Amino acid sequence: MTGLKMPIIGYMRSPYKEKFGIPRQPNLVQVESYIEMTGPYNDLLAFEGIDAFSHLWLVWQFHANKNQQHNQFRPQVRPPRLGGNKKIGVFATRSMYRPAALGLSVVKLKDVQKVGKDVRVYVTGSDLLDGTPIIDIKPYIQYSDALVDAQSGYAQEEPARKIVIWSDRAEQQKQALLAAQKILPKTFQELEEVLSLDPRPAYQDDEERMYGMKFADLDVKFNFQQSCIVIQEL
Incomplete structure (x- = not known):
């Protein structure tokens, strides 16, 4: 089925100006960025109580994925973590080449501020390209979202650093x-x-x-x- 429409509630403003170099997962680098909310969602009342949460889920759009525009479904992709040569099923990855061009990231909340007429949500740990459309913001719930015994397949451990x-x-x-x-x-x-x-x-x-x-x-x-x-x- 098609026809699902989702609002864009804001845009990410980050130091990542191109896709190359963006960390492949959130929270690997504590870079500061902020979401610039759009109307009518730029209302501080919509954020009342959010300061009680340390982290947020961001639902966002892969807006710079040119291949997505052709609506070509790829059942298998090559994850960088597996060397970029081995193919596995797209639903076993976080690849950008998905049926729906949606991403999901956990970030740390720093502050929500009114800057002139703008409302900005400041976060750290984002893995989003500058200008990424934000679809939704949800609080991260520690007791249900953090599963310490979860298995993460080929990405069980954080990548080694150089x-x-x-x-x-x-x-x-x-x-x-x-x-x-x-x-x-x-x-x-x-x-x-x-x-x-x-x-x-x-x-x-x-x-x-x-x-x-x-x-x-x-x-x-x-x-x-x-x-x-x-x-x-x-």
Whole structure:
């Protein structure tokens, strides 16, 4: 059946400016972002009592998935966690290539603020692209949502992190941006956390290859050398 319509209640404003580099699961990196609510949902009364909850569920839309526009169902996909080569059923993954382009993430609630005419919901731990449409916000219920004996198949444990180092050139650029107060120190800390998760495609292991990603107001160039992620240029 088709025809189900859902409202967009807000849009995520995050430092993730492109899909490449976004953590593959929420809460792996405590990057701060906020949801900019749209009318008529930008009413503080709708958030009364939310401060009693530490975490929230976000229901959102994979809006930047071009393949989804062709309505082509893929019964199997290649999860990055399995090296990007092994196929398994789409319903055994969190792949973006789904019958319905909906995602579900748990984030930590920081604050709800009125900023001018806007209502903003500040969170950390989001894995959402900047501009992602938000469909719904629900409180996270610890006693029912946290199942400590749950089995998570091929993703039972958090992925190993890489050491992140700065080249001399990148370090000089970083210090210049800090001195000019163009970039906050926490942005560089968040960048290092994101890169420590090794955003490269799982099937690529080429030390000669240079990668680029946009994070906040930074255009970052990095490569992989001797088991480390090396930031080469900003």
